[in-house]
Amino acid sequence: MTDTPAVDGEASRGNTSDAASSSAAPAEPESESDAPDALASSAAPEDASNMPSVPAVEFNDVTLGYRSVKGDRHVVLDHFDLSINEGEKIALIGSNGAGKSTIMKLMVGLLKPAAGTVSLFGSPIGNKKAEEISRQISLVYQNPEEMFIKDSIENDISFAMRVRDVPQWEEKTAQLLERFRLTDLRNRDGRLMSGGQMRRASLAIGIALNPSILLLDEPTANLDIATRREIMAVLDDMKDIIKTAVIATHDMQLVCQWAERIIVLCGGKVVADGTREEVFGDKRLAQLVGIRPPEIFTMARALDDDARCFTVDEFVSGFKEA
Numbered sequence: 575m576t577d578t579p580a581v582d583g584e585a586s587r588g589n590t591s592d593a594a595s596s597s598a599a600p601a602e603p604e605s606e607s608d609a610p611d612a613l614a615s616s617a618a619p620e621d622a623s624n625m626p627s628v629p630a631v632e633f634n635d636v637t638l639g640y641r642s643v644k645g646d647r648h649v650v651l652d653h654f655d656l657s658i659n660e661g662e663k664i665a666l667i668g669s670n671g672a673g674k675s676t677i678m679k680l681m682v683g684l685l686k687p688a689a690g691t692v693s694l695f696g697s698p699i700g701n702k703k704a705e706e707i708s709r710q711i712s713l714v715y716q717n718p719e720e721m722f723i724k725d726s727i728e729n730d731i732s733f734a735m736r737v738r739d740v741p742q743w744e745e746k747t748a749q750l751l752e753r754f755r756l757t758d759l760r761n762r763d764g765r766l767m768s769g770g771q772m773r774r775a776s777l778a779i780g781i782a783l784n785p786s787i788l789l790l791d792e793p794t795a796n797l798d799i800a801t802r803r804e805i806m807a808v809l810d811d812m813k814d815i816i817k818t819a820v821i822a823t824h825d826m827q828l829v830c831q832w833a834e835r836i837i838v839l840c841g842g843k844v845v846a847d848g849t850r851e852e853v854f855g856d857k858r859l860a861q862l863v864g865i866r867p868p869e870i871f872t873m874a875r876a877l878d879d880d881a882r883c884f885t886v887d888e889f890v891s892g893f894k895e896a
């Protein structure tokens with residue numbers, strides 16, 4: 575898909591307030607959304623707690639392709655099904671081009687399926703107003719710079735709350751700045767900050783409206799070791815505030831430390847869906863889709879065929895006990 579010039583629904587600065595709404599400059603997906611107001615979202619639907627059997631997100635027979643400028647059609651998802659339940663912490667993994675970002679954009683309404691439905695809490699996104707989608711789900715883009723549309727991160731963080739008249743938005747903004755260690759940087763333009771600061775600010779923007787579902791597209795990509803560690807700690811910390819979360823990532827250490835369910839995508843299809851043991855224990859699968867377990871897992875297996883260590887802590891305690 576080299577010949578599709580546009581940006582495929584990524585946010586473009588200045589386009590909107592709601593960074594998400596901005597993103598609706600969908601390249602040339604076969605159908606693009608008119609309901610893109612989805613970056614920062616807010617509360618879960620009020621009745622969500624009364625309907626535990628309804629998935630938080632559901633893909634039903636979804637087909638989506640991109641059309642090149644020459645008119646050729648490239649199908650990314652073909653009759654794709656997936657259910658995500660409330661409360662799940664999911665890692666979405668798979669090589670570049672597997673469809674991770676496309677799936678996330680469908681979930682927030684930045685892309686529309688050519689066929690099939692994507693539903694949030696039981697009702698199709700296509701039937702929802704942008705406002706409603708944005709109250710339920712939030713996407714933090716792979717490129718944090720795309721989250722900044724104002725002249726200061728304080729304004730970026732507060733913006734979605736201000737336009738929705740969220741009570742005490744000033745106080746909430748201050749709390750978010752504090753929580754993400756950004757108070758001293760609040761007047762800085764997000765695009766001029768360091769990689770780690772940008773990531774922290776993009777996470778703060780993403781959770782500003784207290785979304786019931788948070789999607790993070792490669793939150794630890796291109797970070798140095800110290801910053802990555804810091805973001806990992808922030809993500810761990812966020813587990814309490816965000817009920818349902820999906821992280822698309824190549825970072826297997828993050829996957830093993832953070833995720834409770836791992837979905838492996840290959841060529842737009844789910845080729846595995848399970849626990850760390852199920853996914854990384856299957857050598858055939860790892861070879862097939864080119865995923866590699868964390869180094870520590872491989873090292874532990876070299877010492878003991880039955881080792882089940884996925885993190886350094888597990889390695890240390892596992893071999894101490896043995």
Ligand SMILES: Nc1ncnc2c1ncn2[C@@H]1O[C@H](COP(=O)(O)OP(=O)(O)O)[C@@H](O)[C@H]1O
Pocket residue numbers: 575578580581582583601602603640641648650668669670671672673674675676677
């Ligand atoms: N704007 C676009 N125009 C054309 N093709 C695209 C566009 N965005 C993504 N694709 C194609 O869709 C497929 C899935 O891409 P993507 O969802 O970005 O995968 P991932 O996030 O797993 O790397 C790839 O083949 C990619 O080339």
Ligand SMILES: [Mg+2]
Pocket residue numbers: 674675676716791
């Ligand atoms: Mg991607």
